[in-house]
Amino acid sequence: MLKPTKMTRVMIAGTKDLMEPAISTLHRLNVLHISDYSEENEDFKIGRPLKNASRLSEHLLSLRAISNQLGVKEKEPALKQSSGELPSRIDEKISELQKEVSSRFDDLRSIEFKIKEKEDLVSSIKPFFGLPLSLDDYEGYETLKVFTGYIDADIEPNISRITDKYELITGEHEKRKIFALFVPVAFADDVQKLLQEERTYVEFKVPGLKGNPPVLLDELTKEIAILKEKHASIKSELENIRKEYSEFIMAADEYLSVETQKAEAPLRFATSPNAFIIDGWVPSRKYDEIESELQKSTGGLVYLTGLEEEAKEEEIPIELENPGPAKPFELLINTFATPKYGEIDPASLVFITFPLFYAIMLGDVGYGILIAGIAVVIKNKFKSGGLNALALILFLSAVLSILLGVIYGEFFGFPLFNVEVKGEMEYGLLGIAGPAIAGIHIPVHRFESVQSLLLITLLIGIVHIFLGLVLGFRNITIEHGLKHAIYEKGSWMMILLGGVAAIAKLMPALMSKLPVQSSDPVFVGGVGLAVIGIILLIKGEGFISIMEIPTLLSNVLSYARILAIGLSSAGIALAVNTLSMKLFIRPDGVLLGGGIGLALVGVLILLIGHLINLLLGILGPGLHSLRLQYVEFFTKFYEGGGNKYVPFGYNRKYTEE
Amino acid sequence: MDPTQAGMVAVGAGLAVGLAGIGAGLGEQAIGAAAVGAMAEDEKFFGKGLLMTVIPESIVIFGLVVALILLFVF
Numbered sequence: 001m002l003k004p005t006k007m008t009r010v011m012i013a014g015t016k017d018l019m020e021p022a023i024s025t026l027h028r029l030n031v032l033h034i035s036d037y038s039e040e041n042e043d044f045k046i047g048r049p050l051k052n053a054s055r056l057s058e059h060l061l062s063l064r065a066i067s068n069q070l071g072v073k074e075k076e077p078a079l080k081q082s083s084g085e086l087p088s089r090i091d092e093k094i095s096e097l098q099k100e101v102s103s104r105f106d107d108l109r110s111i112e113f114k115i116k117e118k119e120d121l122v123s124s125i126k127p128f129f130g131l132p133l134s135l136d137d138y139e140g141y142e143t144l145k146v147f148t149g150y151i152d153a154d155i156e157p158n159i160s161r162i163t164d165k166y167e168l169i170t171g172e173h174e175k176r177k178i179f180a181l182f183v184p185v186a187f188a189d190d191v192q193k194l195l196q197e198e199r200t201y202v203e204f205k206v207p208g209l210k211g212n213p214p215v216l217l218d219e220l221t222k223e224i225a226i227l228k229e230k231h232a233s234i235k236s237e238l239e240n241i242r243k244e245y246s247e248f249i250m251a252a253d254e255y256l257s258v259e260t261q262k263a264e265a266p267l268r269f270a271t272s273p274n275a276f277i278i279d280g281w282v283p284s285r286k287y288d289e290i291e292s293e294l295q296k297s298t299g300g301l302v303y304l305t306g307l308e309e310e311a312k313e314e315e316i317p318i319e320l321e322n323p324g325p326a327k328p329f330e331l332l333i334n335t336f337a338t339p340k341y342g343e344i345d346p347a348s349l350v351f352i353t354f355p356l357f358y359a360i361m362l363g364d365v366g367y368g369i370l371i372a373g374i375a376v377v378i379k380n381k382f383k384s385g386g387l388n389a390l391a392l393i394l395f396l397s398a399v400l401s402i403l404l405g406v407i408y409g410e411f412f413g414f415p416l417f418n419v420e421v422k423g424e425m426e427y428g429l430l431g432i433a434g435p436a437i438a439g440i441h442i443p444v445h446r447f448e449s450v451q452s453l454l455l456i457t458l459l460i461g462i463v464h465i466f467l468g469l470v471l472g473f474r475n476i477t478i479e480h481g482l483k484h485a486i487y488e489k490g491s492w493m494m495i496l497l498g499g500v501a502a503i504a505k506l507m508p509a510l511m512s513k514l515p516v517q518s519s520d521p522v523f524v525g526g527v528g529l530a531v532i533g534i535i536l537l538i539k540g541e542g543f544i545s546i547m548e549i550p551t552l553l554s555n556v557l558s559y560a561r562i563l564a565i566g567l568s569s570a571g572i573a574l575a576v577n578t579l580s581m582k583l584f585i586r587p588d589g590v591l592l593g594g595g596i597g598l599a600l601v602g603v604l605i606l607l608i609g610h611l612i613n614l615l616l617g618i619l620g621p622g623l624h625s626l627r628l629q630y631v632e633f634f635t636k637f638y639e640g641g642g643n644k645y646v647p648f649g650y651n652r653k654y655t656e657e
Numbered sequence: 658m659d660p661t662q663a664g665m666v667a668v669g670a671g672l673a674v675g676l677a678g679i680g681a682g683l684g685e686q687a688i689g690a691a692a693v694g695a696m697a698e699d700e701k702f703f704g705k706g707l708l709m710t711v712i713p714e715s716i717v718i719f720g721l722v723v724a725l726i727l728l729f730v731f
Contacts, residue, residue: 335704450729557719560721561718564721623707
């Protein structure tokens with residue numbers, strides 16, 4: 001918590017014949033973060049992959065191709081396959097699969113091509129339905145040229161001017177006029193020119209078929225149906241193959257990935273003709289484990305040493321270490337930047353503040369329940385990874401929102417408790433007055449207590465920013481010493497506290513238009529503290545840093561968004577409710593007085609309005625709560641820029657060691 | 658407070674939020690466009706882009722604070 005895992009640098013050296021067992025042990029342990037060797041010199045070169053590497057990656061490639069063709073999807077395995085059995089059958093099984101799948105895929109492609117061809121023929125035959133000729137009649141003349149096409153104008157007079165030896169047959173297809181024109185070859189060019197000048201002329205080619213169009217169409221349709229049937233049957237065969245081999249493919253994919261990873265590992269080592277050196281990092285608590293396991297698997301012939309000497313901080317890989325519920329919040333930290341080794345890891349602080357800000361913004365029992373539900377669905381669908389973490393974050397935030405919703409007394413924007421607003425009774429869904437807890441009368445009506453809520457949110461902001469400065473103070477003390485910390489962060493703390501004290505005294509006086517009591521010790525002390533802070537700041541960071549002081553004010557004011565987003569969310573809900581209720585109930589109080597139609601419109605408005613507000617309710621509070629962490633909080637202490645800890649290994653899902 | 662004055666205060670509060678909103682919108686358009694551009698290159702920028710896009714929204718918050726002070730103080 002608060003600090004990344006402690007790491008120890010490990011150097012492993014041995015003779016080359018021990019490389020393979022060492023790699024498998026390290027891979028199985030899945031704890032060593034290997035530092036890639038890159039500075040080649042005369043004695044040590046970058047290692048070469050193990051000899052089976054190319055065979056393995058070839059297999060992997062063809063397996064992935066098959067899996068792509070079949071559309072194999074990842075799913076939870078029913079049973080893990082032992083990787084002891086896999087390699088013995090993997091070769092023959094992959095080539096067997098390849099044979100079955102690729103021949104079927106070729107068939108599929110050729111059938112699809114044939115279907116396309118026939119369908120093209122069908123569409124080219126169709127226009128000829130409108131003409132009373134068999135398809136053979138259009139072809140095979142030596143002295144005649146045939147023109148066929150759509151045309152709107154009457155071309156007969158123009159043609160008779162060219163020649164009187166012609167035969168024109170006209171008809172109709174899909175409400176467009178069509179024609180077939182037979183002229184002697186000698187006049188073909190002239191007729192062609194004439195037709196081209198006609199704007200409405202669209203040629204259609206005569207398909208190279210014989211017979212009556214309707215009969216042909218019948219035949220073609222039958223052929224297409226047969227082809228489609230064949231297509232479907234091959235598809236279902238492939239589907240069966242997919243079902244049968246799915247688990248094997250996933251397992252083999254995993255096995256091959258693991259083996260390729262192992263085989264290519266030497267690319268990250270330093271090797272001489274006879275020896276190898278692995279340089280890397282392990283979490284300090286795992287050092288003993290890695291040592292004993294390595295010695296066991298190599299018969300104690302590998303030399304291993306943990307270096308306690310200081311390394312450059314940037315080189316140390318970072319593994320964040322947080323207790324269970326705060327774990328998902330590491331995602332938010334890593335999205336911003338991975339911390340450096342010596343830095344505070346703020347995940348467990350964000351674990352408290354993020355859901356809190358979110359809940360104060362959303363604060364609605366109905367939305368809270370719905371969003372918690374959505375989060376549970378997402379969490380069940382994605383068992384690991386970023387979405388899973390996000391769902392957990394959302395769930396925590398939503399649960400807290402339900403609590404805040406009770407305090408605000410809001411359920412989808414409807415009042416939960418009876419409450420008096422501006423002298424009028426507002427009746428809540430529960431039909432009872434809210435309880436009073438610890439002197440606070442529930443519900444705290446958001447629109448009625450804007451002023452006090454604004455103060456509370458600003459107070460939250462001041463505390464949050466101050467906390468950030470304290471963490472910054474700690475970071476700089478460790479990195480550069482106390483003096484720097486006082487100049488850089490201590491000065492800001494003084495300005496913040498002094499400024500807050502002074503403004504707290506100043507504002508009420510200004511609001512009630514009274515003169516400020518300049519002898520008030522709090523006011524004087526506050527101003528004094530702020531001035532000392534400014535002097536320290538100038539001394540530490542130069543005169544220009546005065547320009548930065550207003551950002552402190554804007555940072556604090558920024559927390560007013562906690563109130564603002566909340567008000568807008570509650571406002572939209574209220575607007576939707578008021579609108580739809582007016583459609584349900586006539587102004588004189590008769591239920592459904594406006595008729596069923598209006599009531600249905602009301603239902604529609606209610607549903608769509610709340611759906612939009614629900615989406616906004618996930619996005620708005622989430623983003624703004626995150627922004628407060630990133631922009632207002634993190635900038636006070638967080639630098640980031642660490643290297644993420646990526647252990648050499650694999651999280652097996654489908655196979656066992 | 659006479660009604661005219663109250664009305665002016667309300668108009669002022671409205672302007673504070675409204676104009677600040679326009680300003681934030683102008684700021685966001687450039688960021689939004691750039692964020693979409695970055696996402697087209699690499700979808701992993703979605704989170705960061707979304708976050709960058711809401712940064713100018715602080716200006717509206719300042720407008721809102723001014724509006725609230727206007728409404729409650731005067």
